Structure formats: structure tokens, C-alpha cells
Amino acid sequence: MRCAPFVCLLLFAFVFAGQSAVWAEDCEPAAKPPVPKKPVVKAPDPAILTLKDLYGGGRTFTKPILAWRWRPGHAELVRLDVRKVKVRKGRGRPTAESKPKKDKGPKAPPPKPVIVAMDPGTGAVRDLLDLSSLAALVPDPAPDKDGKPVKKKVRAMRGVGRAGAKRFTWSKDGTKLCVVVKGDLVWVDLASGARRRLTHTQTPMADLNIAPDASHVSFSRANELWVVATKEGKPRALTSGSSKTLLNGTLDWVYPEELGHRTAAWWSPDSKQIAYLQMDQSGVPVYRVPGILPLRSPGREMFYPKAGDPNPKARVGVVSVEGGETRWVGGVPCESYPFTMEYVVRVGWQRDFEAKDSLKASPWVMTSDRTQRRYALFVDGADKDVWQWQIGWGWGWPAPKPRVVDYGTTLWQREQDGRQWFRETSIESTPHEERSVQLTAAWQDAGKLLHFDPKTWRVIYPATPRGSHTPGVFVGGPGTKTLVRAPFATDPKLATTASIDESGTYALVTTQSATTPPRTVLAKVADGELIREIGSAHSEKLDDLELAVPEYGAIPQGEHGKICWRLWKPHDFDPKKKYGLIVHTYGGPGSRMVRNTWGRGPLMATMLCQRGFLVLQADGRGTAGQGDDWLFSVKEKLGILEIDDQATAVKHILKRGYVDPERVGIWGWSYGGTMACNALTMRGDVFKVGVAVAPVTDWRLYDSIYTERYMGLPEDNPEGYKQSSSITHAKKMKGHLLLMHGLADDNVHAQNTLRLVEAFIKAKVTTYDVMLYPKRAHGIGGAGLDVFTRLVGYFERHMGE
Secondary structure, eight states, rough: OOHHHHHHHHHHHHHHHHHHHHHHHHHHOOOOOOOOOOOOOOOOOTTTTOOOHSSSOOOOOOOOOOEEETTTSSSSSEEEEEEEOOOOTSSSOTTTTSSSOOOOSSSSOOEEEEEEEEEEEEHHHHEEGGGGGGGGGGGOOOOOSSSSOOOOOOOOOOOOOTSSOOOOEOTSSSSSEEEEEEEEEEEEEEETTTTOOOOOOOOOOOEEEEEETTEEEEETTTEEEEEESSOOOOEEEEEOOOOSSEESSOSSSHHHSSEEEOEEEEOOOOOSSSEEEEEETTTTTTTEOOOOSSSOOOOOEEEBBBTSSSOOOEEEEETTTTTOOOOOOOOOGGGGSSSSSEEEEEEEEOTTSTTTTTEEEEEEEEEEEETOOOOEEEEEOSOOSSSSEOOOSOOOOOOOOOOOETTTTEEEEEEESSEEEEEEEESSSOOSSEEEEEEEEETOOBBOOEEEEEETTEEEEEETTTTTTEEEEEEEEETSOOBBOOTTTOOSSSSEEEEEOOTSSSSEEEEETTEEEEEEEETTTTTOOEEEEEEOOOGGGGGGGGOOEEEEEEEEETTTEEEEEEEEEEOOOOOOOOOOEEOOOOOOTTTTTTTOOOSHHHHHHHHHHHTTTEEEEOOOOOOOOSSSHHHHTTOOTTTHHHHHHHHHHHHHHHSSOOOEEEEEEEEEEEEEHHHHHHHHHHHHTTTTTEEEEEESSSSSSSSSHHHHHHHHHHTTTTTHHHHHHHHTTTTGGOOOOEEEEETOSSSTTTTTHHHHHHHHHHTTTEEEEEEEETTTTTTTTHHHHHHHHHHHHHHHHOOOO
């Protein structure tokens, strides 16, 4: 049957509409899920300290203070100002056609170092010398045959021993400088404007010294003593015959590290002779610092005398600046002593006081025996020693070099009821009616002299009052009985240090406390009148923090002293809570941890307090500031009484009830690392967790001069060495211990940590962890964030709530 066209069209439309509805129903998408909201990232709380803030280049909470120093021979301040060089737009930039797509334009020019000077009276600042202008005197080498630049193989001038090299050195009168430019020496006369390149070498140099009359400069190169005239001529070697083991005018490792030597050459007052130290290391054992990261490396050899090993043989020679044979300075005949003088402690020149208009002088040498209990000082040519003395039952410190301040007057620091300064009428062997006059207060440890007035004998010196934790600056003189504060340093609540110009008119004074960053001002010495502020380290970011609050106290310990302690608490401390306690320790002889000074300590303590811990520091037996009996009590048993005193301090705090006795930890670096190891192996009844960085674990492994000063020779004190070693007590280790050490440590060798690990293995102790740092030395430089992240994490893991 046929449908009418209209009916067919209608039917088709109806069917099509229905099918479309089905298709629409089948193709309709499912309901879309709700779009998740982006999480709101909260800004970090500025009041919370992070590890990155302290050790990883995060926020800084203090500002640098400009490093002004007194210019020699002038009542004027100087400093190095490093200025950025601005590049003007449109100058020196490539055009759009020549500029590659990825080229971001020329590199910014290097900063320009300029020595500037400030008049302390007016505050006016002026440029003295643009150091970048000296670069033209030492041009870069010509390109190689392929046109590529050749890098000069002269390394930057190295410091001697542990001392860093100076970029420039002043002459005695402050009118001339010797500047290190691309590894060479350049002489600059500020008065005349003359400039002269002194050396042309690719061999590293060190130990730069300028003659008193500025006619010559001496330096060490390839283990020989050299001089060069500042006006004309080439460098000349004054010594010969050196080798890897024979050093002329060059220091070894142990003398600067433990005797404080910063030079091996001393000019005579008339600039015609140089006294120098010769060191023979042929008998000193070699220690090999391993090279770990290279595919193949023999490591690095160093001469390192350990306790009981042969020391370098040292003697003092005198040579003319014109050259010639060395004259060896004869000491006091050995048969006049019941002991052998082992070390050359200090060297200097003694003026001939009978010829007041002459610069004639004789070299003098201070020596000590190996145990550093007996000292003698003699002048070359004398038929007997000038001074000879013996330390009681303890040890002697390497005292500062005596200072000849005028004809017939020498200032001398030695130990007599503490470390005191005396005015000696002479150090000649001729008898004097009045031999010496004490200038500083008795029973106080005086520091380095800041100023001496030869007319009045008035001295200005730093000291920390006995029983106090706040260093200050004091005035003394003949008849001084007690400490008298300097007019510019009168606040006993602020730790004060100062430097004074040669005329004694102005003082650059820095004050600080444990919770107040340093502030430096310029003041008048006579009356303390404030002239101007030089700078303050305080930063506005520090105001965001609620610093931890220190509490100080003392615990009687025997008849001779007290254990001084400081406890850091959070600003919102709650005595009803139970806190973990972390002891931060060092403990070496003559050291102090409880000092009212700024530093990283307050910030580190604040960070640990914010994580639920309290931080305790304590100075026990062997530390400074409480007399010889307290100091010498640790003799021949390092680390034993000290760790007992740390345990005593912890128990004192535990009695208060707000510290969990099962959450007590301890950490330290170097000697502090030694203390942490001893804490876990000797006093596991108190300490549950420890972190030891670069520890000495057996004193036979450390250097001779330091170790034998306090422990004696190993053959004379075998039991003391045994009992003071954490290796001996490894089997008694309790709790958890993290050991960290740099494998390139040339001071406390990583051998110390590895030998303790071996002892743990033999004792089947497994609750320890080890982190070793390739090519890192004693300070584990460049890995601070890693060290302290692990340190804090270790305490949180084993002592957290």
C-alpha cells in the first residue's frame, strides 16, 4: 500500500525526532566532578626558625658591621670597600643583529675593591687606594697557539699554617702597602704615588713581612726565605738547602696550630737582619689524608707528630738582608738544665738600651721543654738565661711575645695568680734594682694588651671578672689591686671588646650580649665620650623572633670552683610540661661556653626550643676563669672529670621536674665531639642520645704539642690515655650516637671516628650511626646544612615527644 507523500513525510519526522531523543540521551555526558580548589599555601611563620635560615642561605637576622681597623702610625680608620661597578645602558652592549638569541648581554664587571679611610674626629671618608688599578701591573699571560687564554698557574698567596693570607699588608708607618695581585706582590707608596711590581713568579708564596724601614719585603717560597727590595732589584733567596723535610723561614703544621706562630721570620729593628725559624721534619711521621672522590688518587701527605712521636727539630738562625752565611742563635747550654728544651715558643729582638740613638739589637728566643712546664728566655750572646721558670703542677700557655715599648721597658705576660701583665725594666741579663712591676689586677686572666702609656705605665686590657660570664675592658697600672672598668666600657651587663689607636685617643668599641647582636661605636678613651655609631648588627627580621631566654646559675664543685651553667628556655616556657634537654658542650682546657656574647648560639638555641627542647651549656673543671686549681684539675685525664661535671649539671636541672630524664641528649664539635662520645660510653646513666662531630676518640691519635701539654707523654701516663679514650669504654655504650667526620680532616683525623666504629663492631654495639663527608676538612665546609639537618633530625627521632 502506498502512502500519500504528506503522510510519509510526517511519519519520517516523527521517527527521526524519537531517534534523536535516544541519541541525545545516550550521548549526554556524566555530571562533571567538582573542580578541587587549589590548596591555600600559608606563608611561613616569620617567628619560626628553620635550618635553612641558619645554615642554608635562608633569612639573615643580623647585618654586617663595616670592618674598620686602625691604620698603623695614624689616628685614622681604614677598611676595604668592595663596590659594584654599574653598566650604563647603551654602552658596550651588542647590537640586536649581532647578539645571539641566548646571549643575555655582557657579564657584569667585577666589583672594584677600594681602601678607604675615615677621620675619627669628623667622620669624613676618603679613598686611599683603588686596588683594581694595580691589575695592569700584572697582565694576564698571552694566549696559546690556538688563541685560547692561558690561566696563570699562580695560586692566591697562601697563609702560613692555620692563618689566612692578607690581601694587603701595611708598612710600620702606614704610608706604604704590599698588595697581592694575581699571585704576585705589588708595592705601593701612598705618599709619592709610586707603584712597583716586586715578583714575577708562578710559585706560591706565603709569610709576607715588611722591614721596619719599608726597604725590603720578605716572604717564603718553596720552603726558603726570600727578600726583595721595594725600590729596585729582583727577589733573592737568603737561605738554601731546603727540601720537603727541611723548612727555612717556613712553618710546619703543628707550630702554628698549637703554639700560635703566625710567622717564621722576624726583622731586626734596623732592617739589616732577619731571624728565621728552621724546622727539620725528617723524623716526623707522615699521615696520609685520603683522596676519596677521584678515580685514582694517592691522597695528600702531611707531617703530623702524634702524642709521643718525634717532633720537628727547630732552631733560630740570623741572616743579613744582603745574604751570606746564617749565624745560628746559641741557646743556654743544655747541661745547665735538668731537662731538654724542645720547642721554640717565641722569637724577637732586644734593643741595646745603652745606645739609645741606635737601632742595634740582639735576637732573643723563648723555649720550653716537651711537657710545657718549664720555660726559659735568653738573649743571643748572654752567658746565661735571662729568665727561667717552672709552672707548678699544671702546664704553661704559649704567652704573647714580650713587647718592647721604649728604652729599658718591656711588657711581659706570664702566669702568676692568673695570666697577668708585668712591666719589666729590661730583659737583659744585667741585674736591676727594680726587676718588674705588676700592671693588671691579681687573680684575673688578662688578655692581649690594647694600649700602654710609657709615661704613666697605664695599661688597657680585656678580662672577664672572676665569677662572671661577661667580658669587659679594664684599666690598670702599677699598684693595681682590683678591676677598674675603662671609661668607654662601663656597662657590666654588656660584653665589651675594643681596639685603640696608637696615640691612645680613640677606641673602637663593640658591645653585645647573649640576646643582643653586636653594636660598634667610636668613643674617646679618656672619658668614654661617644663620638658616633659605626654600625649595628641588629636587623628588623630579628624582631619577628621570640628568642629563647637564657637562665644562668652555678653549682658548687669541690673546694676550688663552681660549675657555671646556662639554660635556654622558650619564650613561652611552661614548667608543667616535660621537655627534652640537649646539652651543647665543648669543654677543652681553658675554654668557656657560658659567655654573655652573641653569635649563632642564641639562634640555634631558639630553633631547638621551638622544636620542644631546652638547651643547656655548662663549664666544668678545666675551663677558664676560676683559677689554676680548677684549671689544672683535668691534667692527665682529659674528658673524664669534664663529662662528670656535665652530668652533674644535667642532674641539677632534672631536679626541677620539667625535663624528661629519658630524653637527655648531648652534642659537640671537635673537643665537644670527644665529650659527646665520652658521654654515651661513660655516662649512659644520664645521656641517652649523642651527636659527635669530628671527635678525638683516643688522645694518642692527636698532635703532640696539644695532647702532651695536658696529658703528658703516653709512656709516662698509659692509664690516663687508656681511661680517657671512648674506644676503651665502647662496650659500655648506651643510647644512640651519631658520628660525623670529614674524610679530609687534617686536624682531627677521621681515623678517630673509624677506630671507634671498629670498637663498636667488636663490642657488638649497633645503636650508632655514621656520616662521612668526602674532601671536607675539620669544619666540614660547604655542608653545614647537611650536618645540622642530620643533627636536629637525630635528636627529634630519638628524643621527640
